[in-house]
Amino acid sequence: MSNLWRRIQVFLNRKKIQRELEEEMAAHRAEMADPRTFGSTLKLREDSNDAWGFGWFDRLWQDVDYAVRLLRRSPAFTLTAFGFVNTALFRPLPGIEDPHALMRLTRQAPGVSSTNTSYPSYDFYRRNNKVFSQMFATTEAELTYNATLGVRPAYGTLTPSAPGDISISTAFLNSRFAGDKSILNKPILLNNKAARIIDVVEDSFVGLNPDPTKFWAIIDDHPHFFKGSILLTSIDNDPVFLYGRLAPGISPDAAEQAMRPIVDERRKVAPKEIWKDEFLLVAPAAYAVAKHEKVLLPFLLAGGLLLLVLATACANLGNLLLARSVTREREFAIRNAIGATRTRVIRQLMTESLILALLGAAVGLALSSAASSFLIKQLDGRPASTPPPIGASSSSPSSPLSSLLSSSASHPPCKSPAIIRGAPAASASSSSPSRPPPVASSSSLPASSREASTAAFQKSPASLTNTPSRLTQACKA
Amino acid sequence: MPDNSIGVPPGTLIMLVLRILQSGPLHGYAIAQRIHTLSSETLQIEEGSLYPALQKILLNDWAIGEWGISESNRKVRFYKLTPAGRKHLATEVSEYDRVTLAIESILRPAKA
Numbered sequence: 184m185s186n187l188w189r190r191i192q193v194f195l196n197r198k199k200i201q202r203e204l205e206e207e208m209a210a211h212r213a214e215m216a217d218p219r220t221f222g223s224t225l226k227l228r229e230d231s232n233d234a235w236g237f238g239w240f241d242r243l244w245q246d247v248d249y250a251v252r253l254l255r256r257s258p259a260f261t262l263t264a265f266g267f268v269n270t271a272l273f274r275p276l277p278g279i280e281d282p283h284a285l286m287r288l289t290r291q292a293p294g295v296s297s298t299n300t301s302y303p304s305y306d307f308y309r310r311n312n313k314v315f316s317q318m319f320a321t322t323e324a325e326l327t328y329n330a331t332l333g334v335r336p337a338y339g340t341l342t343p344s345a346p347g348d349i350s351i352s353t354a355f356l357n358s359r360f361a362g363d364k365s366i367l368n369k370p371i372l373l374n375n376k377a378a379r380i381i382d383v384v385e386d387s388f389v390g391l392n393p394d395p396t397k398f399w400a401i402i403d404d405h406p407h408f409f410k411g412s413i414l415l416t417s418i419d420n421d422p423v424f425l426y427g428r429l430a431p432g433i434s435p436d437a438a439e440q441a442m443r444p445i446v447d448e449r450r451k452v453a454p455k456e457i458w459k460d461e462f463l464l465v466a467p468a469a470y471a472v473a474k475h476e477k478v479l480l481p482f483l484l485a486g487g488l489l490l491l492v493l494a495t496a497c498a499n500l501g502n503l504l505l506a507r508s509v510t511r512e513r514e515f516a517i518r519n520a521i522g523a524t525r526t527r528v529i530r531q532l533m534t535e536s537l538i539l540a541l542l543g544a545a546v547g548l549a550l551s552s553a554a555s556s557f558l559i560k561q562l563d564g565r566p567a568s569t570p571p572p573i574g575a576s577s578s579s580p581s582s583p584l585s586s587l588l589s590s591s592a593s594h595p596p597c598k599s600p601a602i603i604r605g606a607p608a609a610s611a612s613s614s615s616p617s618r619p620p621p622v623a624s625s626s627s628l629p630a631s632s633r634e635a636s637t638a639a640f641q642k643s644p645a646s647l648t649n650t651p652s653r654l655t656q657a658c659k660a
Numbered sequence: 661m662p663d664n665s666i667g668v669p670p671g672t673l674i675m676l677v678l679r680i681l682q683s684g685p686l687h688g689y690a691i692a693q694r695i696h697t698l699s700s701e702t703l704q705i706e707e708g709s710l711y712p713a714l715q716k717i718l719l720n721d722w723a724i725g726e727w728g729i730s731e732s733n734r735k736v737r738f739y740k741l742t743p744a745g746r747k748h749l750a751t752e753v754s755e756y757d758r759v760t761l762a763i764e765s766i767l768r769p770a771k772a
Binding site for chain 1: 679688691692703707711712713714715716719721725727730732734735736737
């Protein structure tokens, strides 16, 4: 114990101790009849240091020091930064509170599965279960959904008070309204129906869909936006996705088991809708992988490619080091000649490689963390698979009216450019907030509201116009 | 260096140094000299092993180093035996005695 303490003290004072030892040896040398018989002072000193048990440290330090000097001297010989890690895949999507508890429920039965269910079933599950603290259904996205996700409002409020209250994304606010927050609480027309932006969702939240979400509305407002919508009542189709937030202390497996009898109950009520042996698969929802099953494959491919690139980079680096060591043969020869052992030289090379690796890893980690958050953002903002915006006067900045609609790449060209105008000036001139002004252009309303309800109720205003022949939205004061 | 001098048997150097220090503090060179003379100039200590041994002695607190002035007026470090060093010396010596005795008892019958 005291031995260890002394070692530490010596270690801290090693400079002084070495000086003393040197002095002592010099005196010894001077006393000798033939000083030449006194060996190498340096070697002696090193051997003496070994007695304290930190010679390895000094040598390591020497090697590190030497390696760093070498690297500095030849900056051209720099590291290939690799190691793009797809940890991003396993990191929850941004902007969601307590993402681990957020689950997606998928219908499963032998031989069949579906991500979709009907609204009445959702309602039944929501009312009867005890394992989810919250449950919500989306036909892509809607406002209650935001509240459940725990998105903090960037501005405004998240509590809708009237039919037609919606939230929009920050990106949408910026692109459509030039970031002007005064649009909040002003009446606009959406799908030819009164709407009001009551909230701008914070920037980090990208929604749960692969496609960019421009705004969210409450699913209960579906009939408000789509005349004759039977989304909330029909069990003949399955328009909604089912999500739930696990109650504290409940595991996904436990929730899955707890849901089984409830599904069986539901089958009694709706035997046509619920399959035989159906159950709800409970899986994490707030992850890029879970979120974009379709995106997973490209990601894995990219990961595999990256591994290949990595292997190539390793081989290249190895070659580079080899070539370098050939040019350094002379140096090694000299070191050998003045007494360095083989192992000592090998050790030094190892230390050099280690330092190289550490530097590479550090840079790689930094880059990959930046890159993966960037990629996740890209993934959510602009899926690579979607074609560039098409449609009338799509991205022309001079026509803000249509730019809104064309900004969703997924919708087909709009014959009658659907229009939303929610500019502050426009709403100012509108006579009454509750009764929005007449529509600028309108073709026909959905022939079949059922289709309309399944079409899309969400995402971007453009997806409201997913079926442009049937839906038109406009707003003009 | 006299031709008949030999190195110190491995493992005994520390014991010898401690034994030399028993009669009073000495500096490195003097320790080497003393061992040389006391062994009738048979044992020759290499500096290469003396100083590591001295460091080890310091490390184990068997002796403490004190700076002083040598007979030839040089600043040197005197090594002074500590109680712990004394104790260690006693153990080492008794160990050594046992080992030599054992070795003798093997060698003698062979000689006879």
